[in-house]
Amino acid sequence: MLVHGFPFHSGMWSEQIGPLRKIGRVILVDLLGFGASAMNGATPATLTMDQQADAVAAALDHLKVREPATYVGFSMGGYVGWSFVRRHRARLDSLVMCNTRALADTPEAAQARRDMANTVEGKGHKLVIDALLPRLVSPRTLEQRPDVCARVVDLIEEAQLAAIAGAQRGMAERPDSTQLACELDLPVLAIVGEHDAISKREELEALTGRMRDATLAVIPDAGHMTVFENPTATNRALGEFINELR
Numbered sequence: 001m002l003v004h005g006f007p008f009h010s011g012m013w014s015e016q017i018g019p020l021r022k023i024g025r026v027i028l029v030d031l032l033g034f035g036a037s038a039m040n041g042a043t044p045a046t047l048t049m050d051q052q053a054d055a056v057a058a059a060l061d062h063l064k065v066r067e068p069a070t071y072v073g074f075s076m077g078g079y080v081g082w083s084f085v086r087r088h089r090a091r092l093d094s095l096v097m098c099n100t101r102a103l104a105d106t107p108e109a110a111q112a113r114r115d116m117a118n119t120v121e122g123k124g125h126k127l128v129i130d131a132l133l134p135r136l137v138s139p140r141t142l143e144q145r146p147d148v149c150a151r152v153v154d155l156i157e158e159a160q161l162a163a164i165a166g167a168q169r170g171m172a173e174r175p176d177s178t179q180l181a182c183e184l185d186l187p188v189l190a191i192v193g194e195h196d197a198i199s200k201r202e203e204l205e206a207l208t209g210r211m212r213d214a215t216l217a218v219i220p221d222a223g224h225m226t227v228f229e230n231p232t233a234t235n236r237a238l239g240e241f242i243n244e245l246r
């Protein structure tokens with residue numbers, strides 16, 4: 001199951017779906033508030049990682065998926081993944097943590113999220129694009145790959161502002177998952193972009209070095225948006241990990 005990042009929807013996996021379908025069944029999740037799970041006027045002020053993890057489990061129930069699955073979480077989808085481990089561990093046979101973190105936010109980072117949440121509905125998507133785009137892609141992508149930047153911007157513009165606010169408040173209150181990650185008894189692949197400004201390579205190297213059964217794939221020529229910036233290397237890492245499990 002592929003669980004998208006913030007503030008995207010399952011369409012962010014467009015480069016992965018074809019290759020992964022050759023390996024097995026692919027389940028695409030739209031987290032609460034996003035994509036086909038948009039909640040319009042009913043979006044809660046805070047969309048917690050636990051609520052999202054329970055929604056992913058409910059989607060598996062709905063699809064009658066009983067056997068343990070590989071959870072692939074991108075960034076916020078990875079934060080939801082740690083909640084999924086806490087609450088639905090029996091449904092997992094392995095985990096792929098793409099461009100994500102186990103650490104909680106610093107107080108300053110959490111406050112910046114709350115500030116965006118409190119102003120985004122008045123200011124619109126431009127606030128989000130200006131704040132996020134330079135951090136989502138590598139400096140080279142930002143300068144030389146307008147096609148990739150346009151895809152990221154399009155995804156951001158498709159998000160409802162209330163969902164952006166709710167998810168920011170939810171991410172601001174997520175707990176630290178470092179201990180959970182280090183105690184985890186599941187095969188884990190961590191993926192990080194060589195130039196990722198959000199989930200940094202050194203942070204992931206330190207984390208995976210402490211985990212029981214984790215491999216780190218560093219994706220060259222990519223920032224945070226590995227899935228778009230270097231889909232070939234990202235898909236290779238995903239495919240090798242999943243094939244080895246089967």
Ligand code: MLT
Pocket residue numbers: 004005006007074075076077171198
């Ligand atoms: C994401 O890609 O989901 C976000 O960058 C996560 C975050 O804001 O920490």
